Amino acid sequence: MDYDRYxxxxxxxxxxxxxxxxxxxxxxxxxxxxxxxDAGQITQAIKDLAVRGAPAIGIAAAWGVALAAKQxxxxxxxxxxLRAARPTAxxxxxxxxxxxxxxxxxxxxxxxxxxxxxxxxxxxxxxxRMGELGAALIRTHSGVLTHxxxxxxxxAGFGTALGVIRxxxxxxxxxHVYAGETxxxxxxxxxxxxxxxxxxxxxxxxxxxxxxxxxxxxxxQWVIVGADRIAANGDTANKIGTYQxxxxxxYHGVKFMVVAxxxxxxxxxxxxxxxxxxxxxxxxxxxxxxxxxxVEGARAWNPVFDVAxxxxxxxxxTERGVIERPNxxxxxxxxxx
Amino acid sequence: MDYDRYxxxxxxxxxxxxxxxxxxxxxxxxxxxxxxxDAGQITQAIKDLAVRGAPAIGIAAAWGVALAAKQxxxxxxxxxxLRAARPTAxxxxxxxxxxxxxxxxxxxxxxxxxxxxxxxxxxxxxxxRMGELGAALIRTHSGVLTHxxxxxxxxAGFGTALGVIRxxxxxxxxxHVYAGETxxxxxxxxxxxxxxxxxxxxxxxxxxxxxxxxxxxxxxQWVIVGADRIAANGDTANKIGTYQxxxxxxYHGVKFMVVAxxxxxxxxxxxxxxxxxxxxxxxxxxxxxxxxxxVEGARAWNPVFDVAxxxxxxxxxTERGVIERPNxxxxxxxxxx
Numbered sequence: 001m002d003y004d005r006y007x008x009x010x011x012x013x014x015x016x017x018x019x020x021x022x023x024x025x026x027x028x029x030x031x032x033x034x035x036x037x038d039a040g041q042i043t044q045a046i047k048d049l050a051v052r053g054a055p056a057i058g059i060a061a062a063w064g065v066a067l068a069a070k071q072x073x074x075x076x077x078x079x080x081x082l083r084a085a086r087p088t089a090x091x092x093x094x095x096x097x098x099x100x101x102x103x104x105x106x107x108x109x110x111x112x113x114x115x116x117x118x119x120x121x122x123x124x125x126x127x128x129r130m131g132e133l134g135a136a137l138i139r140t141h142s143g144v145l146t147h148x149x150x151x152x153x154x155x156a157g158f159g160t161a162l163g164v165i166r167x168x169x170x171x172x173x174x175x176h177v178y179a180g181e182t183x184x185x186x187x188x189x190x191x192x193x194x195x196x197x198x199x200x201x202x203x204x205x206x207x208x209x210x211x212x213x214x215x216x217x218x219x220x221q222w223v224i225v226g227a228d229r230i231a232a233n234g235d236t237a238n239k240i241g242t243y244q245x246x247x248x249x250x251y252h253g254v255k256f257m258v259v260a261x262x263x264x265x266x267x268x269x270x271x272x273x274x275x276x277x278x279x280x281x282x283x284x285x286x287x288x289x290x291x292x293x294x295v296e297g298a299r300a301w302n303p304v305f306d307v308a309x310x311x312x313x314x315x316x317x318t319e320r321g322v323i324e325r326p327n328x329x330x331x332x333x334x335x336x337x
Numbered sequence: 338m339d340y341d342r343y344x345x346x347x348x349x350x351x352x353x354x355x356x357x358x359x360x361x362x363x364x365x366x367x368x369x370x371x372x373x374x375d376a377g378q379i380t381q382a383i384k385d386l387a388v389r390g391a392p393a394i395g396i397a398a399a400w401g402v403a404l405a406a407k408q409x410x411x412x413x414x415x416x417x418x419l420r421a422a423r424p425t426a427x428x429x430x431x432x433x434x435x436x437x438x439x440x441x442x443x444x445x446x447x448x449x450x451x452x453x454x455x456x457x458x459x460x461x462x463x464x465x466r467m468g469e470l471g472a473a474l475i476r477t478h479s480g481v482l483t484h485x486x487x488x489x490x491x492x493a494g495f496g497t498a499l500g501v502i503r504x505x506x507x508x509x510x511x512x513h514v515y516a517g518e519t520x521x522x523x524x525x526x527x528x529x530x531x532x533x534x535x536x537x538x539x540x541x542x543x544x545x546x547x548x549x550x551x552x553x554x555x556x557x558q559w560v561i562v563g564a565d566r567i568a569a570n571g572d573t574a575n576k577i578g579t580y581q582x583x584x585x586x587x588y589h590g591v592k593f594m595v596v597a598x599x600x601x602x603x604x605x606x607x608x609x610x611x612x613x614x615x616x617x618x619x620x621x622x623x624x625x626x627x628x629x630x631x632v633e634g635a636r637a638w639n640p641v642f643d644v645a646x647x648x649x650x651x652x653x654x655t656e657r658g659v660i661e662r663p664n665x666x667x668x669x670x671x672x673x674x
Contacts, residue, residue: 028632178638181622183518183544186630189622194632205622205637207520208546209578213614213643216580241546243553247588248581277550285518285526285542288625293523295365295531300542301515306550 006166006199009152012051012059014117017070019063023050024153024187028194038071039064039078046085046092049185053154054228055123055261057086058095062116065099069109079103088237088278088305090229094263095119123156126261126319130160131167134224134259134317138164138173142221145178145211148239149191150226150259160226160259162195164317169201177203178214182239184284184302208241215252223249225308227260232335234310234326235272236260240303246312255314262318265335272307280304343503343536346489349388349396351454354407356400360387361490361524365531375408376401376415383422383429386522390491391565392460392598394423395432399453402436406446416440425574425615425642427566431600432456460493463598463656464500471501471561471596471654475510479558482515482548485576486528487563487596497563497596499532501654506538514540515551519576521621521639545578552589560586562645564597569672571647571663572609573597577640583649592651599655602672609644617641 011022015035019042023032034050036042042064045051051060061082068078079096086092102115138144144165148154151162158166168174177196182188189205196203206214214220223245229237236242236258249256269275282300287293294300316323316331323330348359352372356379360369371387373379379401382388388397398419405415416433423429439452475481481502485491488499495503505511514533519525526542533540543551551557560582566574573579573595586593606612619637624630631637653660653668660667 029629180546181520183520183546189631193635197632197634203636205619205631205635207577207622207639208544209517209520209581210638210640210643212581212584213577213640214638216643240544240550244546244549244581244585247549248584251584251588282542285544289628289630291626292366293626294526294542295534297534298530298542299540301547301551302544303547303550306547306553 006170007152007158009195010157011153012056012120012156014063019060019067021045021051021060022153024052024191025050027190039068039073039082042067043081043085053149054089054091054226054264055155055160056153057089058091058263059120059123059156061092062095062099062119065096066109066112066116069112075103086278087276088228090266091263120156123261124158127155127158127160127163129319130259130317131158131163133322134164134257135167135171135173137257137315137322138168138222140173141175142173143176143178143219144168144174144222144224145180145214145220146192147180147188147225147241147245148182149187151192151195153191153195154226160261161224162192164224164257164259166199175202177201178206178220179203180206180208180211180241182241183208211245212248215248215254220254222255222257224257224259227258227264228305229269229275230258230260230265230316231269231271231275232267232331233271233328234313234316234323234331236308236313237272237275237277237305238308240306243306243308246308250312256312257315257317258313259317262320262335265318267335272309275307277303277305343507344489344495346532346535347494348490349393349457349493351400356397356404358382358388358397359490361389361528362387364527376405376410376419379404380418380422390486391426391428391563391601392492392497393490394426395428395600396457396460396493398429399432399436399456402433403446403449403453406449412440423615424613425565427603428600457493460598461495464492464495464497466656467497467596467654468495468500468504470659471594472504472508472510474594474652474659475505475559477510478512479510480513480515480556481505481511481559481561482517482551482557483529484517484525484562484578484582485519486524488529488532490528490532491563497598498561499529501561501594501596503536512539514538515543515557516540517543517545517548517578519578520545548582549585552585552591557591559592559594561594561596564595564601565642566606566612567595567597567602567653568606568608568612569604569668570608570665571650571653571660571668573645573650574609574612574642575645577643580643580645583645587649593649594652594654595650596654599657599672602655604672609646612644614640614642
């Protein structure tokens with residue numbers, strides 16, 4: 001399968017002495033690149049959502065450690081700062097743990113650069129593999145709905161859920177894609193639609209709240225989403241709205257697929273109940289494009305993730321394989337020690 | 338019960354020779370009034386969403402007919418044009434039918450002005466009554482979630498779902514209100530929060546997609562929404578997103594209340610399957626505040642209503658009374674001829 005037509009975006013680029021990041025806050029209006037000259041700037045880019053998407057955050061953080069090593073910074077401090085940049089994404093912890101293991105083993109800066117490059121390369125390969133595995137579950141002439149952005153922008157390339165969609169389109173199984181806007185950051189509207197239009201994939205944007213009505217119309221057979229953390233029982237934390245989609249999918253008999261690299265699986269977290277949900281600034285809901293849209297004095301509640309319980313998930317796809325109707329036993333069989 | 342503290346907004350005001358409308362597109366940033374000098378301007382205001390909310394649309398249309406009569410316009414033509422302004426809201430048809438009945442009976446312009454005033458006055462009285470009936474269903478110290486705007490702005494005053502919330506707050510039964518943003522027009526963010534903050538009611542805005550996560554937290558005991566059309570079996574068409582809320586509420590054991598004047602009930606429509614769902618311009622999803630936010634070439638699907646089936650509704654509240662767990666039989670008993 002030749003996927004290259006569907007894989008032309010690289011949002012995280014190592015430049016030898018700095019990291020180049022496509023600023024996802026400005027897309028699709030502007031394609032601006034941020035040159036991060038040190039780990040502090042990478043931490044800030046993660047915090048500010050200039051780079052986002054669980055795998056991309058992990059990759060950027062790994063490069064942050066490598067860059068700090070090259071510059072002789074105290075690596076323990078750098079690891080701590082990077083780790084605190086976003087609390088929910090487990091890939092960040094996973095990538096930093098992997099870098100730390102190399103540091104403890106005495107790796108020099110060059111070896112840490114190689115390790116970061118390996119993390120990035122393996123992510124791309126995992127996405128290609130997940131694309132094939134996930135698309136194989138989908139019948140021809142299907143419509144699918146996705147949420148947030150899980151594409152090349154969110155990963156080393158190709159994408160997780162959007163990788164499955166790309167593979168499904170390339171294999172002739174998916175005819176049409178619906179993307180939810182994904183308030184308040186509009187990752188679906190701004191980023192996923194940008195990727196889909198660039199790739200010439202037949203797609204339409206919907207309001208997040210139109211998903212159930214869409215499912216009722218019969219136009220979608222699968223909801224396909226990424227993950228920020230998958231617990232040991234299959235419960236999956238992902239962008240706010242994922243849980244609602246999973247409930248509506250079950251109600252309509254629409255299938256629900258989670259696609260994420262195995263680094264997203266956190267076997268130390270027993271269930272979704274234990275996952276910390278990041279609350280972000282209410283201002284994200286009170287203003288749009290820098291302009292106040294809600295009356296002064298108004299308050300908001302802005303959780304940016306939620307948890308879809310395993311009972312609502314039909315398939316978890318990682319590069320290691322597919323788990324259908326996940327539970328503690330099947331998760332342990334694939335991801336246990 | 339003294340509700341006046343919670344009822345200070347009048348968005349549709351008859352001025353003797355023209356109709357004054359609070360332009361809901363500009364709130365909360367600007368409080369601008371539109372002076373409609375003839376029925377054509379009222380039709381345009383309904384089409385453009387300067388006036389919105391099913392009861393308010395019906396009231397504005399009734400004033401359009403009265404104004405046309407005063408100005409000697411051909412009333413049949415005016416009725417046809419007004420009727421076509423918004424297809425889903427049955428109150429519009431109901432108000433125009435009521436005006437037409439008076440016209441057929443030979444009413445003069447003065448009588449038609451009195452009829453429009455009666456429609457407006459009865460709506461306010463109905464809202465006060467529904468507020469009491471709906472709030473009586475709610476236990477003390479409850480949290481509630483509402484969607485879109487169903488307040489004073491959407492009605493003659495006080496509101497339907499928001500009227501129940503106002504009454505519930507006044508009666509000490511509701512401690513806290515959550516309002517969904519209601520994409521793409523943001524009626525919840527712009528209008529409902531404006532009303533809640535003006536009334537000093539404890540409230541927070543949420544992204545539409547955060548509703549299920551909110552319900553899981555246990556913070557809300559009721560979802561309370563308005564209606565644009567209620568079919569003979571209790572199926573309810575309302576703002577896009579209502580259906581999704583009803584599904585999520587059922588999944589969590591959160592109660593679901595529909596509040597609307599009896600003029601919203603359409604016994605000639607057997608079920609929700611027969612209700613025409615208005616599709617609006619995809620541009621509403623592709624741009625924000627006049628600025629393109631989605632990549633050029635992107636398409637969107639923009640249904641602005643959906644249908645919550647009766648099986649997901651715990652109570653329909655009209656000024657005639659409460660129907661719990663509505664179905665064709667209980668609906669017929671209250672609304673049949």
